[in-house]
Amino acid sequence: MRWGIFSDVHANGPALDAVLGDIDRVGVDRLLCLGDLVGYGPHPDEVVRRVRALGCPVVVGNHDLAAIGRLDTSDFNPFARAAVDWTAERLSDDSRRYLEALPMTWAGGPVSAVHGTLDHPDDFLYLQTLDHARELLLDQERFLVVFGHTHVPITFALSGDQVGVSCERRVDLSDADRALVNVGSVGQPRDEDARASWVLYDERHRSIEIRRVPYDYEPVVTAILAAGLPSVLGERLRFGV
Numbered sequence: 001m002r003w004g005i006f007s008d009v010h011a012n013g014p015a016l017d018a019v020l021g022d023i024d025r026v027g028v029d030r031l032l033c034l035g036d037l038v039g040y041g042p043h044p045d046e047v048v049r050r051v052r053a054l055g056c057p058v059v060v061g062n063h064d065l066a067a068i069g070r071l072d073t074s075d076f077n078p079f080a081r082a083a084v085d086w087t088a089e090r091l092s093d094d095s096r097r098y099l100e101a102l103p104m105t106w107a108g109g110p111v112s113a114v115h116g117t118l119d120h121p122d123d124f125l126y127l128q129t130l131d132h133a134r135e136l137l138l139d140q141e142r143f144l145v146v147f148g149h150t151h152v153p154i155t156f157a158l159s160g161d162q163v164g165v166s167c168e169r170r171v172d173l174s175d176a177d178r179a180l181v182n183v184g185s186v187g188q189p190r191d192e193d194a195r196a197s198w199v200l201y202d203e204r205h206r207s208i209e210i211r212r213v214p215y216d217y218e219p220v221v222t223a224i225l226a227a228g229l230p231s232v233l234g235e236r237l238r239f240g241v
Contacts, residue, residue: 052098138158171207173207
């Protein structure tokens with residue numbers, strides 16, 4: 001089984017198109033989306049419709065909940081909050097109902113999925129320390145947990161009592177007991193690489209490939225400015241920050 005796993009589209013239609021095109025070229029057996037379909041970008045309803053049409057499992061992200069009024073945005077930065085308010089006014093009723101129905105977590109086969117962390121999925125915590133990663137790895141029931149939220153791809157692997165960390169694009173997990181993988185962001189990368197990110201997980205060979213896909217972000221920058229969204233939300237796409 002080959003899995004195509006993506007997250008944090010953030011209403012960036014061209015980036016999503018590029019990733020789905022790359023997934024089609026590579027070939028996968030199953031798709032999985034880790035949330036934050038909306039927020040920041042200029043194509044919220046379009047992205048929700050496109051992901052919904054895929055028919056794949058999707059977990060909800062914090063920006064998805066904020067856009068439908070189910071999450072307090074007082075701790076969002078002003079740019080993110082402005083994008084939430086703008087998005088909330090532009091989602092169709094169908095898109096709202098779809099986001100409303102998304103689960104916090106999903107599990108199937110050897111994979112569990114969450115937007116933030118499995119220990120407190122509704123708090124949308126950021127995984128920032130090796131100690132936290134170790135706790136999560138020891139607690140997880142399935143071989144692989146995939147998540148997003150930080151927009152930075154990284155792999156943690158538990159072998160015996162040792163936790164390894166890798167930012168490499170290809171990671172062999174054949175000797176790992178469990179693994180925890182951040183798949184990066186489709187629509188707003190933050191690892192100083194402007195290319196869209198998604199993960200190919202080969203279940204049979206227990207391998208991870210973080211794939212980066214170039215796309216034309218300039219029309220997205222233009223659309224953000226034309227929509228009256230904060231200009232920084234477009235400018236950062238050029239630098240992957």
